[in-house]
Structure formats: structure tokens, C-alpha cells
Amino acid sequence: MYDGIVQDLIDELGRLPGVGPKSAQRIAFYLIETDNDSASKLAAVIREAKEKVRFCEVCGNVSEGTKCGICSDPKRELSVICVVEESKDINAIERTREFRGLYHVLGGAISPISGIGPDQLRIKDLMKRLADPGIREVILATNPNLEGEATATYLTRLLGAMEISVTKLASGLPVGGDLEYADDMTLGRAFEGRRRVN
């Protein structure tokens, strides 16, 4: 469509998740037409991130050092590990300020269709961490979808024999949502997980 390099840029941008052909074109022209600084800063920061960002050797979170900020924070509770699929889930949980324990990033969820089984996830590393007798609780915080649920079920069985309490995040109606618009599954889960309030 376009002259060589412009099309190359559109193609590369189009490979990014959530960026369709129209957005790729829009971003490409923005980068070309904007002042030089912003585009070269983006190029530099991509390179720098690829060079410097590693994964925490304890929990698998993104980190610039060998241990991430959370694993090296002396104020965190060492007795609770929250298991998540991706590093970005940690950020979402941290924002709630509800949790002060440690994390473990699986690096995905069990998905036979995508060829991801338990061996492709960081489950062995999790088992090694759980050998520490100081750990009281494992919170399963995988996504509430097919793959996430399968992973949670797998982990529940695997951890069943151990003397650690395994908990799972509550499923139910989202806060601020409308009962009328809740899907059947969510509403069903909300009933299943109903709590006595008096």
C-alpha cells in the first residue's frame, strides 16, 4: 500500500496485541509526523526494556533486578502466596491494597487448545516455594474463565495433599454492575457463593 518503510512500520505495529490495521496506520503516521523526540524515545525505551527487564527469580514478576520489588520488600507477609497468571495481574491486585503477601506468576493458564499444559507453567517453582513450612495459605487468583478455572482446579488437586489452606477469589456480581445485565454464569456463581448477612 505505502512506500517500503512506512508499510514496514504499519506491519510491525499491527503485530502488537489489540492493534488492528487502522490503528497501526494511525500510530505509524503519528510517529512519522510527530516531532523526532517522541518516536525515538519510544524506540529507545523498547530497546531498553528488552535489555534490562528480567523476571524475578522467586515469583516470576517483571523486574529490573534478580528479585522484584515485592519479593525484596521486607514489609510483605511471607506466609501467603497469591498465584496469578501474568505479571500484569499483580498490578491489578496491588491497586486494591487488600493483599500484603507474596505472589507467584504462572506465566499463563492451562489451555489444551493452545498446547499449554502444567509443564509449560511455573508450577514446579511454586511447589519448591511451598516446601517452606512458613507458608500458611495459597490464594488462587487465576482469571475467572475456562483456562483460569482449569488451572485453579489443577492446582487445588495438586496442593490438596499439603497442609496449606488453598483459597480462591470470590466469583459474583461486579460492584456497580446491574443484576439485570449480569450473565447467567456470573449470576449463578453469585447465588452459589451467597453469604449470610444477619
Next chain:
Amino acid sequence: MYDGIVQDLIDELGRLPGVGPKSAQRIAFYLIETDNDSASKLAAVIREAKEKVRFCEVCGNVSEGTKCGICSDPKRELSVICVVEESKDINAIERTREFRGLYHVLGGAISPISGIGPDQLRIKDLMKRLADPGIREVILATNPNLEGEATATYLTRLLGAMEISVTKLASGLPVGGDLEYADDMTLGRAFEGRRRVN
């Protein structure tokens, strides 16, 4: 939120048009977690685009040379110039295969709110091109919105004194659209521009 460089990457990505904070985070993690090649290729192509892509000295289209592919194509009709706001509009028009003339990129539209007046657009360059007596027609193909219409009106007045026919793209119902869902302005324009078919 994140360790230094990860947050820097998210911030830079979030500056791109149409990329919100969530998408920026998703793209950042994709770039970090993906194999090295794809991220460094993107960084390289951004740099290369900024270094190599210039604007055609005739029409203002993006180009790797001093003249763009269209302006240097000997098969194009030299007597018609289609005036567009942005380079990407050229691509949209080229896809229709309806037009074989030349283009002129204004570099935006008149928008008093954004402080863009006629002097910020490539209107002087257009006037210079129109001094060529070989040019018969100028097609105004600015966007059918407030700014685009204002620009078309301005250009219509400016070119009124010249012996060149000035035309404007038809406004009306989009093909495949539903009359019921057309907005009032569009439906109004469709009536205004109705054509006899018998």
C-alpha cells in the same frame, strides 16, 4: 506502578493515538515477554521510519524520496488535483481505484479551537501548483466534519476567481448502511444531493 523501565515503556506507549492505559500495559508486557526479535524489529523500524521517511516536495505525501510514488508515476493524470487533509486519506482514496490524478496534502484542516488557520496548512503550495495552466479540476476531499467542511468552504472561496472547476466529494448515505440508522445530517445531505435516476 511498575519498576522504572516497565513504567517508562507503558507511559511512552500510552502517548500513541488510540492507545489507552490498559492497551499500553498489554502491549508493554507483550513486548517484554515476546521473543527478542519482534520488539527490537519494532524499535528498529520506528528509528528507520523517522530517519528515512520524508514528505513529497510536490504534494506533501509521505515518501522515502523527494517525490512520492504518485507524483513520480508517469501514468497519473496531471490535470486533476485531489486535496486531502492527511497522507493516510490518499491511501483510502487509492483503494477505491476511482481516481488517477494527483493529490495535495494540506496537513490538517482549519480549526480555530486548535489554533490551526489557513497559514498552518499547505495552501500556499497548492496555489503555486494551480498556477500551472494544465490543471482543469480541483477535487476537495476533506473530511465531512466541521473542520473539513470549513476548510472546503475556505478553499472554494479562494479558488473561486480561478478558471479551474472545483468539485467536492458527495455526501449521503453510506453504502450498506440502513436508512433508519442514518443520522439527521447525513440523511439531510442525501436529500439535498438526490439525483434523478430516470
